[in-house]
Amino acid sequence: MNKKVVKPGIYSVGVVDWNLRSFHGYSIHKGTTYNAYLIMDEKIALIDTVKAPFAEELLDRISAIVDPAKIDYVISNHVEMDHSGSIPAVMNAAKNAELITSAPNGIKGLTAHYGADYPYREVKAGDTISLGKRTLTFIGTPMLHWPDNMITYCPEEKILFSNDAFGQHYTSNYIFDDEIDLPTALYDAQGYYANILMPFGSQVKKAISAVEGLDIEIIAPSHGILWRSHWKDIVEKYRQFSGEETEDTALVIYDTMWHSTEKMARRVAEGFDKRGTKVLLYDLSVCDLSDIMTEMVTARYVAVGCPTLDNQITPRTGALLTYMKGLGPKGKKGFAFGSYGWGGQSIDIVNKELLAIGVEIVLDPMKIKYIPSKEQLEEIENKVASI
Numbered sequence: 001m002n003k004k005v006v007k008p009g010i011y012s013v014g015v016v017d018w019n020l021r022s023f024h025g026y027s028i029h030k031g032t033t034y035n036a037y038l039i040m041d042e043k044i045a046l047i048d049t050v051k052a053p054f055a056e057e058l059l060d061r062i063s064a065i066v067d068p069a070k071i072d073y074v075i076s077n078h079v080e081m082d083h084s085g086s087i088p089a090v091m092n093a094a095k096n097a098e099l100i101t102s103a104p105n106g107i108k109g110l111t112a113h114y115g116a117d118y119p120y121r122e123v124k125a126g127d128t129i130s131l132g133k134r135t136l137t138f139i140g141t142p143m144l145h146w147p148d149n150m151i152t153y154c155p156e157e158k159i160l161f162s163n164d165a166f167g168q169h170y171t172s173n174y175i176f177d178d179e180i181d182l183p184t185a186l187y188d189a190q191g192y193y194a195n196i197l198m199p200f201g202s203q204v205k206k207a208i209s210a211v212e213g214l215d216i217e218i219i220a221p222s223h224g225i226l227w228r229s230h231w232k233d234i235v236e237k238y239r240q241f242s243g244e245e246t247e248d249t250a251l252v253i254y255d256t257m258w259h260s261t262e263k264m265a266r267r268v269a270e271g272f273d274k275r276g277t278k279v280l281l282y283d284l285s286v287c288d289l290s291d292i293m294t295e296m297v298t299a300r301y302v303a304v305g306c307p308t309l310d311n312q313i314t315p316r317t318g319a320l321l322t323y324m325k326g327l328g329p330k331g332k333k334g335f336a337f338g339s340y341g342w343g344g345q346s347i348d349i350v351n352k353e354l355l356a357i358g359v360e361i362v363l364d365p366m367k368i369k370y371i372p373s374k375e376q377l378e379e380i381e382n383k384v385a386s387i
Contacts, residue, residue: 003064004175006220007157009040012175013061014222015054023169026195027290030188032169034082035222037161038062039154042132043072046094047152047161048222052085059086059093068093073129075136076101077163079109079148083222091118100129102140105148125150139210141165144203145196151207158217165207166234168192168224178229185225189234191294192223193241198297198327204242211235244331246300249278253292254305255285255314260339260371261305267377268303268337271384277301284316289323296324301387302334302359308346317346321353328357333387335363337380341370362387 004012014035021028034050036058044066050058062068071094076084079101087110091099101110103122110120123129125140137153144165152161168188172180197204211219212235219227219234227234250272254265265281272279280299282292296302306317313321336350347365355361363383368376 006037006159006175006218006226010157010159011038011040011061011065012036012220012226013038013046013058013065014048015050015057015061016171016173017051017054018171020169027288028169028191030169031171032223033171035220035224035226037220038065039131039134039136040066041134043130044070045073045075045129045131045136046071046090046097047075048077048083048163049074049086049090051082052089055086055089059089069095071097073097073131074099075152075161076106076110077150077152077161077222078146079106079113080146080164081113083163084110084113087114087118102138102148102150105142105146106150109146109148123150141203141207141210143200144207145200153214155215158215160211160214160216160219162219163222164196165204165221166219166227166238167221170224172225175226176228177225177231180225182230182233186233186237187294188224189237190241190297191290193238194293194297194327195290198241198293198329201242201244201330204238208235208239208242241297245298246331247278247298248276249280249295249299250301250303251280251282251292251295251299252303252305253282253284253287253320254338255307255316256283256305257307257309257314260368261307261337263372263377264337264339264366264368264380265303265305267380268305268384271381271387272301274381274385275387284314284320289320292320293323293327293329296329296332300331300333301362302329302332302354303384304334304336304350304354306336306338306346306350308338308340308343311343311345313346313349317350321350321357325353325357330358332357332359333362334359335361335365337366339368339370339372344369
């Protein structure tokens with residue numbers, strides 16, 4: 001196995017899952033990585049493991065550097081199984097290793113998953129472990145995005161092992177940000193934040209505050225590439241995301257049955273264009289919710305169009321609004337629109353759901369019976385342009 005050197009004596013020993021396309025319901029397009037890091041010192045530490053099916057590859061990568069039996073510490077920054085799944089295999093190979101996890105939630109999570117028989121050591125924020133020339137310091141980041149989360153900092157090497165913070169579902173045989181296409185990695189980091197971390201903006205702010213006090217050269221997350229040359233860029237992105245800073249962008253999202261709501265959606269988009277706003281138009285029959293939410297992190301406006309089906313909204317619109325409610329985007333302005341045949345309940349339902357999500361309603365719901373006329377479409381465009 002090729003050695004991936006982070007710094008002399010520190011190796012990336014994780015694996016690439018090239019073919020993964022769904023991460024607990026969040027669609028990804030490039031697969032992902034499960035990053036783990038081996039630190040060689042007087043004491044040997046492994047920071048995080050990998051998803052269980054890749055345990056053998058992890059151990060092979062470690063074995064190319066050192067006998068796994070010589071590992072002294074296995075650091076579990078996060079209980080979730082894409083990071084902890086190989087703990088049983090690693091602990092079986094490293095029989096003398098201590099298993100380090102956060103107190104109290106890390107120990108609760110790991111024992112619930114893997115039993116209480118391992119030599120656990122609980123650590124809290126500020127605790128340290130000496131490896132010899134290097135020190136590991138633990139920083140609590142609860143609910144980023146599970147109660148047990150922590151990050152590990154090595155001050156001598158100025159490396160922050162950040163687990164799920166600052167990660168991306170980005171796959172490459174290279175490991176550093178300056179070896180790959182940076183805009184793509186930053187955009188994938190935005191998608192990762194949008195679909196996983198968006199509900200935890202306040203916790204992200206606390207993590208940024210903790211990071212700002214550290215001397216950093218590398219941020220090494222548990223998914224995607226490591227931030228070596230551009231770590232300040234990803235921290236700044238997280239500051240923008242968690243601060244709910246929006247850009248003059250409008251998402252026009254719609255479902256349609258006989259294209260009447262689609263016609264309305266296109267004129268809504270024209271209205272935003274007339275006022276100079278960047279527009280992204282999404283047909284729910286072909287567009288992925290995860291991609292929509294990636295843009296919603298920074299978008300200022302969200303307009304949702306839906307026809308009426310059986311006195312209700314369509315299932316695809318329901319899925320969108322449910323996903324939005326769970327992720328809880330902040331600082332959005334928007335409105336509902338749609339066509340109908342007789343009842344027309346869907347538009348008011350969408351409006352109510354947008355209010356429940358926290359969207360500031362800037363236009364009354366726009367309803368058109370059957371097929372919109374040219375005059376009605378022009379009125380829609382002008383209303384939107386005047387927001």
